[in-house]
Amino acid sequence: MQPQTRRQMLGTFAHGFGSLALASLFADEARGTPDATDPLAPKPPHFRPRAKRVIVLFMHGGVSHVDSFDPKPKLAEMNGKPLPIAKPKFEFAPTGNLLASPWKFKRHAKCGTEVSELFPHIGAMADDICVIRSMNGGNEVSHGPAMLRMNTGDGVFNRPSMGAWALYGLGTENRDLPGFVSFSPSLYHGGAQNYGSAFLPASFQGTRIGDGNTPFAKATLSNSTPADAPELQRLQLDLLSSANKEHLQKTGADARLEARIATFELAFRMQATAPKVFDLAQETKDTHALYGVGTDPTDEFGRQCLLARRLVETGVRFVQVNHGYPRNYWDAHGDLRNNHSSMAKRVDRPIAGLIADLKQRGMLNDTLVLFATEFGRTPAAQGNDGRDHHPHAFSMWLAGGGVKGGLAHGTTDDFGYYVAENRVTIPDLHATILHLLGLDHTRLTYRHAGRDYRLTDVHGEVLKEIVV
Amino acid sequence: MRTHACGAALLLLVGFGTAATAADDHFEKHVRPLLVEKCQSCHGSEKAKGGLRLDSGPALLKGGDSGPAVAPGKPTESLLIQAVRQTGELKMPPKGKLKNAEIAHLEAWVKAGAVWPNSTATPSTGVPKTTPSLMPVEPNAPALRGNLQAWYRADKLPLADGKPVHVWPDSSGKGRDLAATEGVRTGGIGKPGTFVANGTVNGRPAVRFTPETGFASSPDAPVDIKGDAALTLMVVVNLKPTESQPPYDGILCVGNPASPGNPGKPKAALIQIARTSEPELMLAGGWGHDASLGKGSFATLWNRTLVLTVVKKPGPMRTSTKFFVDGVPVEDSPLKRKVEGVDGVPDIQHRDDIGLYLGKALAWSGSIRGDVSEAIVFNAALGDEQRTGVELGLMERYGVLHPSVLAQSKATFTKEQKAFWAFQPVKPVPLPRVKDEGWVKSPVDRFILARLEAAGLTPTAPADRRTLLRRVTYDLTGLPPTPEEVDAFLKDNSPEAFAKVVDRLLDSPHYGERWGRHWLDVVRYAETTANDANAVMRYAWRYRDYVVRAFNTDKPYDRFVIEQLAGDLLPPSGDLNRDAEAVIATGFLMLGPKALAETDKEQSRRDIIDDQLDTTGRAFLGLTIGCARCHDHKFDPIPTVDYYSLAGILRGSEVFQNEVRNATMWEERTLLHLPGEQPVVVMAPRDLRPTNLRVAIRGNYQTPGVLTPRRFLQIIAGEGHAPIASVQSGRLELAKWIASKDNPLTARVMVNRVWQHHFGLGLVATSDNFGERGEKPSHPELLDWLADEFVANGWSVKKLHRLVVLSAAYQTAAQADERALKVDPSNRLFGRASRRRLDAESLRDSLLVVSGRLDRAVGGNDSGELLNKEAEDIGAKIRPNRMQTSHPIFTTSTRRSLYLPVIRNAVPDVFALFDGADPNGVTAVRNDTTVASQALFLLNHPFVREQSLHFAQRLLADTKATDEQRIHAAFRYALGHTATPAELAATTKFLAEYQKRDTARKPEEARLAAWQSFCQTLFCRNEFLYLD
Secondary structure (H helix, E strand, C coil): CCCCCHHHHHCCCCCCHHHHHHHCCCHHHHCCCCCCCCCCCCCCCCCCCCCCEEEEEEECCCCCHHHCCCCCHHHHHCCCCCCCCCCCCCCCCCCCCECCCCCCEEEECCCCEEEECCCHHHHHCHHHEEEEEEEECCCCCCHHHHHHHHHHCCCCCCCCCHHHHHHHHHCCCCCCCCCEEEECCCCCCCHHHHHCCCCCCHHHCCEEECCCCCCHHHCCCCCCCCCCCHHHHHHHHHHHHHHHHHHHHHHCCCHHHHHHHHHHHHHHHHHHHHHHHHCHHHCCHHHHHHHCCCCCCCHHHHHHHHHHHHHHHCCCCEEEEEECCCCCCCCCCCCHHHHHHHHHHHHHHHHHHHHHHHHHCCCHHHEEEEEEECCEEEEEEECCCEEEEECCCEEEEEECCCECCCEEECEECCCCCCEEECCEEHHHHHHHHHHHCCCCCCCCCEEECCEEECCCCCCCCCCHHHEC | CCCCCCCHHHHHHCCCCCHHHHHHHHHHHHHHHHHHHHHCCCECCCCEHHHCCCCCHHHHHHCECCECCCCCCCHHHCHHHHHHHCCCCCCCCCCCCCCHHHHHHHHHHHHCCCCCCCCCCCCCCCCCCCCCCCCCCCCCCHHHHCCEEEEEEHHHCCCCCCCEECEECCCCCCCCCEEECCCCCCCECCECEEEECCCCCCCCCEEEECCCEEEEECCCCCCCCCECCCEEEEEEEEEECCCCCCCEEEEEEEEECCECCECCCCEEEEEEEECCCCCEEEEEEECCEEEECCCCCHHHCCCCCEEEEEEECCCCHHHHEEEEECCEECCCCCCCCCCEEECCCCCECCCCCCCCEEECCECCCCECEEEEEEEEEECCCCCHHHHHHHHHHHHHHCCCCCHHHHHHCCCCCCHHHHHCHHHCCCCCCCCCCCCCHHHCCCHHHHHHHHHHHHCCCCCCCECCHHHHHHHHHHHHHCCCCCHHHHHHHHHCCCCCHHHHHHHHHHHCHHHHHHHHHHHHHHCCCCCECCCCCCEECCCHHHHHHHHHHHHHCCCCHHHHHHHHHHHHHCCCCCCHHHHHHHHHHCHHHHCCCCCCCCCCHHHHHHHHHHHHHHHHHHHHHCCCHHHHHCCCCCCCCCCHHHHHHHHHHHHCEECECCCCCCCCCECEEEEECCCCCCCEEEECCEECCCCCCEEEHHHCCCCEEEECCCCCCHHHHCCCCCCCCCCCCCHHHHHHHHCCCCCCCHHHHHHHHHHHHHHCCCCCCCCCCCCCCCCCCCCHHHHHHHHHHHHHCCCCHHHHHHHHHCCCCCCECCCCCHHHHHHCCCCCCCCCCCCEECCHHHHHHHHHHHHCCCECCCCCCHHHHHHHHHCCCCCCCCCECCCCCCCCHHHHCCECHHHCCCCCCCCCHHHHCCCCCCCCCCCCCCCCCCCHHHHHHHHHCHHHHHHHHHHHHHHHHCCCCCHHHHHHHHHHHHHCCCCCHHHHHHHHHHHHHHHHHCCCCCHHHHHHHHHHHHHHHHHHCHHHHEEC
16 A cells, blocks of 8 residues: 655645645745644744744733833823823723833933833843834723734634744754743733644644643643653553554554654653753852842842843743733722732843853854833823823834844834834734744745735735844 | 745636735735835836836836846746846845845735736725715804894704694794794684604604694884895795695695785785696795796695795796705706796885784684695895705704715716626526536536536545434534434435435424524624623624524525514504514614713714624624724725614614613513413614715714715615605615615525525635625525525525535535645545534533433523522622623533523633633624634533433333443444444453542442543544534
8 A cells, every 4th residue: 555645645735735835836835834743843934034933021911112112201291291192092991191111211221221220230231222202002092902913913803813824934952842832821911822833733822831820830731741751651652552552553654643653652751851951050040140030039030030041041932931911900090000010020130140150151143032011101101100002102122133232223102101202012012033944925825715815914014123 | 933934836726716816815915015015116206217107007017227127926937036036137126125025025015916906995985085075053043143034943942742832932033933823912812733753854843733833023123124135034844735724734834925805016026836626836925926836746745754945036036046956956956947937026025913924823814734844934035055054954853965975975886896796696597517417416416517627537436324314403403313313314214314304304393503602603793782881781682593494494595684673663454463473573673782982972873783784794794884884984885974864774773772861771672471371572773754864074973074865885776865754764675675685695605595504615715705805605606596496485594505505516425525625625626525623502502412411491581580680789780790601501511502692701711612602792603613622622521521421321221221232322323323443442441441440439430431431532522513
């Protein structure tokens, strides 16, 4: 009996059979087509990549831009006065008069980029960072749609997340670990959809480690704790393996059956690998100190950043570190001062430590780090001392992975209400991330319900100005 | 990195009937852009170097000075290819060379025949895309304001439903407020009307008139219409036959109509119904001067929403007066009336005691009975354009269709579009002839065999009985056969043995659970709302149980469709339970994801409707109607006007409790409340009123385009077919249209789903997309034959199952010979069974069956109540979900999988890892992936370990058995057969070795652990995980 070749067997799958068959023939399209037996196998990008891996540091709740990365002296000048221009049509709730920032801004490093007192350590790394002050999230004024939009490209429809697209386009290098991991994602505001695969095959979904409700210290990879002593499991796997091989004799060659046999061996290896990777005790004391591990209040986020470095170092493609609801939340509708102060203290040193660590290991050049949030906050006050959701202009930053450091891209008006120059939409950001990974966002498509979808849908321009 | 040959393999792998689409894709993606970018600047419409143009198929074939550019099918002989390869004298492009991949694409295209597709991506539907020049105009628009004399709107009355209307303010700004004249005016005896919030004028607000009702304006501000002045009167009414005393029933009067005792010269313009033996509608000037629509004309106009316009120029009554009904001159309307009457020239005068009036205002006048929503008076004879503008506004406000609406939204499809296979009616199909009659068990086999024989193939031998039993038991119930069932089948050598098994399985309540779950995939079933709040829908489970019952009772599929779309609108059947079922079914419309945080009320309704339409299209019709929300469908003949025609039908129902305010809580209704029992509360929509929507340009409702009528898809129901006339939302009509045997898609789509679940692949592989970008049917005649039989059998799904599984084709083995693998590698010809992995639910349920722990109870509210209990109580009805995938229920529950809570964005591992449906959207075909995380789950997840433990305990509970017997029992439970000698030996060896090495446990525990471990390996085996 002639064995079914992979190509023949590809045809039996029910994810886009016809187009899959045709698409699989052409090398450049095959890049985007998951091999059903080994969907996570590494694939070459469309062109030379700058970044081989991505770490997203996601600050959930909305980091106020005018208090962090976008200095607005006018706010101090006009503190308590009404905004002289029209407020946006789409706001979450009514706001009052302008509110000065409780924090001072300072120029940092050689490039002199201004960062507020909230982030002294990140500020010190300004030469490695490209701040984008002109982010515009459209009209998404609620957490859920804004989160979904940032993570998946759309606030309403069910779309795959950034990490899922990255895996779909590139596969992953370390087959002993999941290719896309999300630390402590919030269960709210889209929950698993923020790291999900939507209509892409489930193999590209993110693997959650911990969640927003649980302290990170005890988090491990799902189902990776051996249910029995490894030695005994080995016996089990040997029995399984020989039974499967015999079965294969009866059925004849079948690529899927063979692939499944392989997954058990792989799982066994993952069990051994994961605890090692997750064991932070393997790092030096200096490294711990660099990340703030072992000290309050930086211990938890420090662990997450350190683990993120360890994961990408072993070949994991995409790691999202969430600082999220309910235990960590930047949503300062009131008490801005205390909220942002305490949140920033938790993350400032760890993030700077991450960048420094990547740098000293020679990894920063090909590791893209993104500091993200779902929207900014209104320059006008909410209540006495808070700020409301504000997607019309906000700040994020990128570092490494082919991004120019020491740069501040885009500007907002005097108040931080609207973008003045070089507006960056979320599709633009996504297009740029894919570009840095060596993927053309218009060519990384997946046929679903009769049309070719992509992360950027029908939008997005690569920000060539910020690429090295 | 895989490498693939191109060219020849292209034709080999492309499935039957898909060549055209895939090749067109290839051309559009890789060839046309290349020609445009790299060649057409010199070889196109501007220049034609060498006499050659490369911008059309004919041009290529014609070629230039050197001859034809391509020899179809022969790249090496094609000049184009030679030129781009640049191996000879001719090198193109002149400055540089194409990339190797680009050259390869051109070669592949030429080899495949150099087909240049005729149509471009967007099929034209002949429907105007731009906004119409005719837009609605309000009566007080600047151009009309000067002539506006009075304007009365019931929807502006600040009254509660049922309250009396004493005063009706004038919205024209001219101060001619109406008041009920009773005791107010000299001789005035008109009583107040009643405000009705949902009147008979298409459910809109109105003032209800009885024969006693009458209003008048003050004579101190008479309208500026005197003598033979021009005028335009408009009323929006729904009139009933009346029985009042006077010889006429008045609607609206300007001037003095004189009195019975004073025949004199008529001095008024009065819209009235003259109560002759056959009542007539007329504009009366008073005694004997009128312009009438003739005897019996009133009967054609009563009991319906009526937008009536009367325009009179100066001159004789009959010849100067024009009537328009719903914007159409009466001569041209279906009424086909000519204006009759008597000629006299009016001399409108005003009385001292009364201004203009509505209804009965004077002792001798009479009122109509009916609802009046709006009345307008102009002192000019409005020209057609102005008049139409105001009528458009009125008609849109009251849900009546202006004739221009039909013209503007009529599509014109091409012959090609109309000829598309999926839109052709299903016709009876003759059974094909085959050579090997002996193989045929069911008519299905003829279709399969005919194609196999044509391809020179023979079907694979039948599957062995054990394999067959396992396959059909999973297919029909999602559970493995028990050892007893296996034995019984193997012993039964009668020819009906298999048929009896099928009957047994179809009669099992587990059948409804299995096929109910397939249906839940398609309708995006979930119990939380997703998005921001991810609120708990506490009663969603009722819909789930409804679906299970529907399949178990073999509810006719057409009835199933109608109930889900419009069960709440069906007339009462007399059977309370049956009626309740029908309402529960409408959960289908209520179940979608909802962005409760959406602050724009209209936007949230539009998003809900989009989900409903998208799901309805893909679930029932196999069409991606949702694509037409923002523009004409790019591939299928579904213009955006059709989307909005359907959206209007859905907009006529309300999903949320508060129609006026923003999205808060969705509708819930108590259906039955029997004493001593929990009330049956369900999620069901509330029908409001007929609604017509305007196209939302680019999907943005704030930039409206043409108004659309409520109707169906024009490609199926006919270009410009008549709109729905229903006084309800129209959902029932829509449901019946979809569920009709004459709808070409409905039966085909369902039949295809059933085939897909039995064979692993549909006849149409893309079972939720029968459109142009979907796959064509591999066996179009078989598909039609099955669809025809399905309908002929009363839409019975169980009968359909029998047709399919009792065929020889279903009963083949999964093995294939060399030739079959070569000719039909993907088994599109269904010459053999397809090996399939157990889906997530079957896997979990199987573990419970084999461990002996399965709770076989059917249905119930556990999931809803549990979610509700766990939900965050913020004191409101909306309770955000709090339940996480780590909740113990997902590990400890022993119920069948479909009864576990379905939480959007929180799918537990056992489903997420094994390609369970994502409850956020329609899943027509599940994936079948093979990844290491599945293996980790099977090795380490507490649920698997626990079931393995119970399985082991079950075996060891038989204290009298030997280990050998236990091993055989284990294999029988899990795999349906006893262990082979080799399996027995390996297992025995394993058990011994395990216990030897297990130094951490005490001997008795180690023994149990060893058996547990062995049992677990049974669950991990390919033989267990895959169905042959």
